[in-house]
Amino acid sequence: MDFTRDWFFALDKELRARGLDSDAQSFDEILENLRARKMYSADEFFSHCAYVILAGGFSQKTAKKIHEKIVSLIKKNGANFDALIEIFNNKNKINAICKIWKNRQTFRDGYYVLESLDDKLKYLQKLPHIGKITANHLARNLGEDVVKYDIWIQRLGCVFANKNLPVDNGKLSSEIKDVCDAMFAHLKRETGLPRGYIDVVLWKSCQQKLISMDDYLHKPPVM
Secondary structure (H helix, E strand, O other): OOOOHHHHHHHHHHHHHHHOOOOOOOOEHHHHHHHHHOOOOOHHHHHHHHHHHHHHOOOHHHHHHHHHHHHHHHHOOOOOHHHHHHHHHHOOOOOHHHHHHHHHHHHHHHHOOOOOOHHHHHHOOOOOOHHHHHHHHHHHOOOOOOOOHHHHHHHHHHHHOOOOOOOOOOOOHHHHHHHHHHHHHHHHHOOOOOOOHHHHHHHHHOOOOOOOOOOOOOOEOOO
């Protein structure tokens, strides 16, 4: 694992060859949006919010299936809690999704009037059931060049820095963030690609075990 241009593009190529080149969107759509950010409608903004809420704790495949069913039902019948809970039995997440749907125009407009990335991230963190890491995921899917900092990325940052730091999936420490940022700055120089795109390729590569950190890190993460 040498964190070079060739190493990164080999991962990207392998994911594409396996048909694994997607998050909520395809890799190509993610990259295009990061390079020329799209302005989403209120319904599209809601859909992105719903996806990241549902994605927490589930595989991408499962999250996509549930997301498709929920969005389809809401567009036909509105935010009917009783009907939605039959699809996905999580009251907190369904309540949040209903609130975002009912206020989607206000939430969308409030986001797009903001100019600084920091203000946008703070704003997203205040939406129902959107925390700090989820806000970064949502911002990236909306076209902001940000990093998700999930547990895979935190561990990979430690490998890059050759530091065996304690990783806590519930709280991003400043030291962990620093090593991750150094890794992304290096790979951005190597590849010329946006950090947000590098992030999704590395995350997917770790998830699919194209990258294995078992030989590099020995302390289990704090869950």
